[in-house]
Amino acid sequence: MAGADMPDLGIGALARRTGCKVETIRYYERIGILPEPPRNSGGQRRYHAWHLKRLNFVRRARDLGFTLEDVRGLLRLVDEQGHGCDEVRTMALGHLEAVRARLADLKAMEAVLGEMVARCEGGNVPDCPIIDALYREPA
Amino acid sequence: MAGADMPDLGIGALARRTGCKVETIRYYERIGILPEPPRNSGGQRRYHAWHLKRLNFVRRARDLGFTLEDVRGLLRLVDEQGHGCDEVRTMALGHLEAVRARLADLKAMEAVLGEMVARCEGGNVPDCPIIDALYREPA
DNA sequence: CTTGAACCTGTAGTTACTACAGGTCCTATA
DNA sequence: TATAGGACCTGTAGTAACTACAGGTTCAAG
Numbered sequence: 001m002a003g004a005d006m007p008d009l010g011i012g013a014l015a016r017r018t019g020c021k022v023e024t025i026r027y028y029e030r031i032g033i034l035p036e037p038p039r040n041s042g043g044q045r046r047y048h049a050w051h052l053k054r055l056n057f058v059r060r061a062r063d064l065g066f067t068l069e070d071v072r073g074l075l076r077l078v079d080e081q082g083h084g085c086d087e088v089r090t091m092a093l094g095h096l097e098a099v100r101a102r103l104a105d106l107k108a109m110e111a112v113l114g115e116m117v118a119r120c121e122g123g124n125v126p127d128c129p130i131i132d133a134l135y136r137e138p139a
Numbered sequence: 140m141a142g143a144d145m146p147d148l149g150i151g152a153l154a155r156r157t158g159c160k161v162e163t164i165r166y167y168e169r170i171g172i173l174p175e176p177p178r179n180s181g182g183q184r185r186y187h188a189w190h191l192k193r194l195n196f197v198r199r200a201r202d203l204g205f206t207l208e209d210v211r212g213l214l215r216l217v218d219e220q221g222h223g224c225d226e227v228r229t230m231a232l233g234h235l236e237a238v239r240a241r242l243a244d245l246k247a248m249e250a251v252l253g254e255m256v257a258r259c260e261g262g263n264v265p266d267c268p269i270i271d272a273l274y275r276e277p278a
Numbered sequence: 279c280t281t282g283a284a285c286c287t288g289t290a291g292t293t294a295c296t297a298c299a300g301g302t303c304c305t306a307t308a
Numbered sequence: 309t310a311t312a313g314g315a316c317c318t319g320t321a322g323t324a325a326c327t328a329c330a331g332g333t334t335c336a337a338g
Contacts, residue, residue, distance in 0.1 A: 010304095012315060022316085023296060031294095042303050044316055053274065060273050065248050068294065078270055085267040089259045092269050096252040099245055106242045109204050113235040120228045128224040130231050131217055134199050135192065149335095151284060161285085162327060170325090181334045183285055207325065 008046040018055045025055065033058060033068060033075070066095060147185040157194045164194065172197060172207060172214070205234060 015022045028034040034055060037045045057078070061071045070091060077088055112133070119129040154161045167173040173194060176184045196217070200210045209230060216227055251272075258268040 010315075021296075024294085026317090027295060040303095042316085044303070057273050062294090064251060064273075065245075074270070074273070085259065085269075088267050088269045089256060092252060092256050092259070096249065096256060099249050099252060103242065103245045103249060106204075106238055106245065110235065110238050110242060112203060113231060113238060117228060117231050117235060120224060120231070128227050130224075130227045131213070134196050134203075134213070149284075160327075163325085165286090166326060179334095181285085183334070201325090 008048055009052070011045050011047070014047045014052060014055065017052060018059055020055060020059060028055070028058065031068070033071060064095075065099060070095065147187055148191070150184050150186070153186045153191060153194065156191060157198055159194060159198060167194070167197065170207070172210060203234075204238060209234065 009017070011022050011025055014020075015025060018025075020028075025034065029036055034051065037047050037051055040046050054075075057075070058071055061074060062068070066074065073091060074088065077084065116130045116133045119133075148156070150161050150164055153159075154164060157164075159167075164173065168175055173190065176186050176190055179185050193214075196214070197210055200213055201207070205213065212230060213227065216223065255269045255272045258272070
């Protein structure tokens with residue numbers, strides 16, 4: 001029996017519960033990622049559990065590196081009842097490949113940087129091996 | 140005896156030799172990364188070997204993931220004669236750490252994505268395990 | 279001399295937010 | 309009930325690092 005049943009949330013409370021910033025939530029609404037919530041008599045946004053769930057979905061997908069366009073696609077698939085699991089899988093696989101490519105890039109960068117720094121251990125030589133390395137091998 | 144002595148280069152030739160786009164070169168000039176070259180009688184930019192060397196330096200540093208601000212700092216150090224090798228080393232080390240942190244992030248992403256996709260292998264279940272995974276664990 | 283590629287400037291678009299400015303509303307306390 | 313101050317509102321502009329035009333000039337080859 002933690003939170004009783006939750007009537008509705010202001011934008012700040014939603015932000016706290018999802019880890020998004022308030023401005024980000026309004027931004028998602030503006031670009032159509034999060035639907036416009038109802039407003040109270042004073043014109044302020046009131047969110048329900050549904051919005052919380054959806055925003056958490058968005059945030060998790062973003063954390064995993066999906067672009068907002070990807071997220072838009074995933075949400076579309078989620079919203080079609082009986083969504084095609086293979087479409088979702090295809091998107092996730094494509095993204096996984098992109099992540100792996102980026103990983104390979106970063107590993108190469110790490111190797112070059114690591115070697116540059118290691119060669120420099122010596123200290124204060126007049127012609128720095130790091131600068132030299134940057135001038136050499138334009139890839 | 141490859142290229143004889145090279146008198147000067149138009150912006151397009153410089154672009155071809157460095158792998159930068161023409162617009163990028165003009166952009167670097169605008170923001171002060173690449174100094175303004177002399178112009179010919181018609182007002183077009185003429186580059187020399189020095190610019191080629193400097194732009195290659197910039198490009199290589201960018202390829203290694205240094206920001207333009209980093210590059211600005213590196214160039215400043217390069218231009219001070221008797222530059223401090225330890226300053227350069229500190230920058231490179233800092234950057235190496237950033238790269239390693241990003242690598243760790245990406246590896247975590249890869250693991251989660253990989254597992255999501257693997258659980259989905261089965262095919263066309265009505266409630267997709269990937270979507271489920273995105274709804275679960277808001278991290 | 280003509281044509282078409284290369285070049286010029288200046289501005290706006292991209293991604294995914296973030297940060298104001300200048301106001302209105304809500305709520306708790308005195 | 310008055311009021312203080314936090315939460316909220318809209319709209320715009322800024323960030324990084326380019327990229328992509330539009331609407332013109334210049335260059336070089338034939």
